[in-house]
Amino acid sequence: MLVTFPHMGNAYIAMKSVLEDLGVEVLVPPPCTKRTLELGTKYSPELACLPLKLNIGNYIEAIERGAEVIVMAGGCGPCRFGYYAEVQREILQDLGYSFKMVVLERPQGNVRDFVKKIAIITGGKTVFRVLASIKRATRVAVLMDELERLCWQIRPREKSGGTVSRLMREFHSQALNTRGSVGLAALIGEYKDRISRVETKGNKEVLGIGIVGEIYTVIEPFVNISIAEKLGDLGAEVDKSITVSYWVINHLIKEALHLHNKNELQEASYPYLRSFVGGHGQESVANTVLYKRRGYDGVIHLLPFTCMPEIVARSVLPEVSHRYGIPVMTLVLDEMTGEAGYMTRLEAFVDLIRRKKEMKGLYGERILSGD
Amino acid sequence: MKPRVGIPRALLYYNYFPLWEVFFKELGAEVVLSGLTNKKILDDGVNCCVDDACLPMKVFHGHIIELKDRVDYLFVPRLISVERNEYICPKFCGLPDMVLNSVKDLPTVIDCTINLRNSSSSLRRAVLDVGRLFTGDYRRIYTAYRKAVLCLESFEGLMEKGATPLEAMKGDYSKAGEYHYSIGLIGHPYNIYDNYMSMRIIDKLRDRGVNVITQDMICSNELDRIARDFSKPMFWSFGKSIMAASRYLIDKRHVKGIIYLVAFGCGLDALVGDLVERRIRKKGIPFCLLTIDEHTGEAGIDTRLEAFIDMLEWGGTAKCW
Numbered sequence: 001m002l003v004t005f006p007h008m009g010n011a012y013i014a015m016k017s018v019l020e021d022l023g024v025e026v027l028v029p030p031p032c033t034k035r036t037l038e039l040g041t042k043y044s045p046e047l048a049c050l051p052l053k054l055n056i057g058n059y060i061e062a063i064e065r066g067a068e069v070i071v072m073a074g075g076c077g078p079c080r081f082g083y084y085a086e087v088q089r090e091i092l093q094d095l096g097y098s099f100k101m102v103v104l105e106r107p108q109g110n111v112r113d114f115v116k117k118i119a120i121i122t123g124g125k126t127v128f129r130v131l132a133s134i135k136r137a138t139r140v141a142v143l144m145d146e147l148e149r150l151c152w153q154i155r156p157r158e159k160s161g162g163t164v165s166r167l168m169r170e171f172h173s174q175a176l177n178t179r180g181s182v183g184l185a186a187l188i189g190e191y192k193d194r195i196s197r198v199e200t201k202g203n204k205e206v207l208g209i210g211i212v213g214e215i216y217t218v219i220e221p222f223v224n225i226s227i228a229e230k231l232g233d234l235g236a237e238v239d240k241s242i243t244v245s246y247w248v249i250n251h252l253i254k255e256a257l258h259l260h261n262k263n264e265l266q267e268a269s270y271p272y273l274r275s276f277v278g279g280h281g282q283e284s285v286a287n288t289v290l291y292k293r294r295g296y297d298g299v300i301h302l303l304p305f306t307c308m309p310e311i312v313a314r315s316v317l318p319e320v321s322h323r324y325g326i327p328v329m330t331l332v333l334d335e336m337t338g339e340a341g342y343m344t345r346l347e348a349f350v351d352l353i354r355r356k357k358e359m360k361g362l363y364g365e366r367i368l369s370g371d
Numbered sequence: 372m373k374p375r376v377g378i379p380r381a382l383l384y385y386n387y388f389p390l391w392e393v394f395f396k397e398l399g400a401e402v403v404l405s406g407l408t409n410k411k412i413l414d415d416g417v418n419c420c421v422d423d424a425c426l427p428m429k430v431f432h433g434h435i436i437e438l439k440d441r442v443d444y445l446f447v448p449r450l451i452s453v454e455r456n457e458y459i460c461p462k463f464c465g466l467p468d469m470v471l472n473s474v475k476d477l478p479t480v481i482d483c484t485i486n487l488r489n490s491s492s493s494l495r496r497a498v499l500d501v502g503r504l505f506t507g508d509y510r511r512i513y514t515a516y517r518k519a520v521l522c523l524e525s526f527e528g529l530m531e532k533g534a535t536p537l538e539a540m541k542g543d544y545s546k547a548g549e550y551h552y553s554i555g556l557i558g559h560p561y562n563i564y565d566n567y568m569s570m571r572i573i574d575k576l577r578d579r580g581v582n583v584i585t586q587d588m589i590c591s592n593e594l595d596r597i598a599r600d601f602s603k604p605m606f607w608s609f610g611k612s613i614m615a616a617s618r619y620l621i622d623k624r625h626v627k628g629i630i631y632l633v634a635f636g637c638g639l640d641a642l643v644g645d646l647v648e649r650r651i652r653k654k655g656i657p658f659c660l661l662t663i664d665e666h667t668g669e670a671g672i673d674t675r676l677e678a679f680i681d682m683l684e685w686g687g688t689a690k691c692w
Contacts, residue, residue: 077606078458312465
């Protein structure tokens with residue numbers, strides 16, 4: 001039984017870890033490409049959001065390679081993600097594919113249910129073993145995010161540009177051939193070591209840019225056209241407000257156990273957005289405020305076209321930006337996004353915040369002319 | 372002088388206005404409605420609302436602008452959930468915030484939160500919070516609310532007899548009479564019943580001798596019963612009634628065809644529409660998906676409606692063509 005799952009940035013590492021530890025044969029779908037997107041766009045509802053379409057592309061490419069079981073996450077609204085699996089199942093069935101779909105919903109205080117569903121995939125491993133694997137995979141996700149964070153810090157400072165990105169490409173191709181949590185953790189450790197030894201210009205001043213928005217567009221480099229890499233090359237250290245490990249720990253584990261403490265987020269977003277709006281809408285607003293407090297120079301807000309929660313966030317962000325004096329740029333991503341136009345906007349944004357910093361005398365190098 | 376409470380004639384106006392109106396009137400306020408949706412309201416809304424919001428949200432913003440200088444209070448409730456384990460839509464959760472951050476110079480906004488997702492206590496609190504703005508007499512607030520609920524129930528009763536909300540508000544269901552045959556019209560109430568946005572689709576169909584059944588004209592218990600059979604509980608209230616209504620129309624009412632009116636940019640319609648369409652097509656029932664947006668030309672909609680009705684009347688099912 002060959003098990004597959006949709007891509008979301010580096011989430012495949014954690015998925016691979018948990019499934020392989022349980023002795024399941026895993027088929028990681030090929031990385032998202034133009035073909036993935038074309039397949040997804042062709043068969044999905046026109047106005048559905050981008051992640052749904054790419055998921056469809058991932059499934060089809062995985063089924064073509066022999067996958068039999070699809071593992072997908074679920075939810076209970078109000079974001080559309082909660083109903084993804086239902087729609088996707090119908091689409092694939094109507095296309096005539098044979099497959100089995102297991103939808104893992106957030107265990108709403110009922111962890112047993114969650115484990116029961118995992119048992120369908122794993123073929124009756126003990127609860128203890130399943131929980132232990134989840135724990136180890138969570139650890140792998142945390143390590144993976146630490147590795148990514150390290151890249152964000154090194155990239156704008158590296159002496160010969162592109163070294164970090166080259167190492168990361170190498171890492172991803174090796175990760176596909178590494179099995180289980182132990183192997184993956186070791187591989188992550190090795191690359192963390194190699195990347196931290198990349199030569200840097202120690203005293204180089206960099207800009208700080210926070211990335212907020214809808215989780216899939218923030219995490220998946222194919223959709224955000226490798227925003228972290230691009231900004232790094234432009235001399236900005238990025239930070240993403242949402243990462244895979246954050247999502248797993250806070251949304252899957254802590255929320256189920258009612259431990260997720262949202263006080264800081266709610267306090268930060270309260271003057272602008274006083275209610276939960278589904279997805280990560282409230283977090284986008286809150287994190288913009290928090291980035292300002294932590295001294296970042298600008299914020300980029302990413303969302304897929306027609307994303308409902310982020311549209312609410314987007315409508316209040318100009319006010320936040322104005323009140324706190326932090327530049328915010330919103331980028332709406334869809335299947336029509338062109339790289340050149342996107343790059344131009346990123347460059348312009350980076351120039352703008354660099355000039356802003358320069359005018360305040362906070363930035364040593366003078367790059368832009370004028371007073 | 373009586374305080375004037377402004378209620379925009381958009382979004383949930385078509386579901387709850389009778390309740391709101393009686394409640395505020397009983398509390399001694401004057402209820403001021405915005406005008407019927409028109410070109411100016413739409414344009415104002417498009418100009419001030421965030422550009423990727425859906426059409427009804429933009430229209431709502433337009434109504435706010437039309438109303439804001441004429442009233443002391445604006446009623447923009449935050450309706451997160453009106454039924455257990457369900458939501459309306461993310462944009463409704465943040466509606467007051469969207470309005471407050473997009474429209475300048477607003478009067479006091481009454482933005483009580485109603486969230487019945489986990490418990491019904493928030494309704495009580497919301498009623499009291501709103502009532503206290505007008506009177507300190509709790510008993511009066513409760514009496515007003517009870518009266519308002521009765522009024523809403525009779526309004527919903529009229530709709531189940533086949534009246535549109537606008538007709539039901541006038542207490543008139545004479546148009547829900549005898550027709551040659553029925554077709555189903557599904558979609559969000561604020562799209563279907565707003566005569567400007569929907570371009571009088573119901574009147575046009577009735578003029579052709581077609582009986583129109585919308586999801587609000589179906590007994591809500593029946594819809595809830597159907598919704599229990601969904602493979603996954605539908606967590607959007609409107610999505611649930613649209614999906615259940617489409618199944619009911621196929622299985623029980625033997626409608627000749629179904630029209631789904633969607634607003635461009637509506638997140639729910641994108642997914643619910645797809646699920647509904649797949650099911651209807653499998654049953655071989657003619658189906659027409661009409662998308663409306665701020666550019667929609669009436670002639671185009673008319674042509675498609677006429678073609679759809681002609682197809683139904685000239686005989687066969689979709690297969691014949």
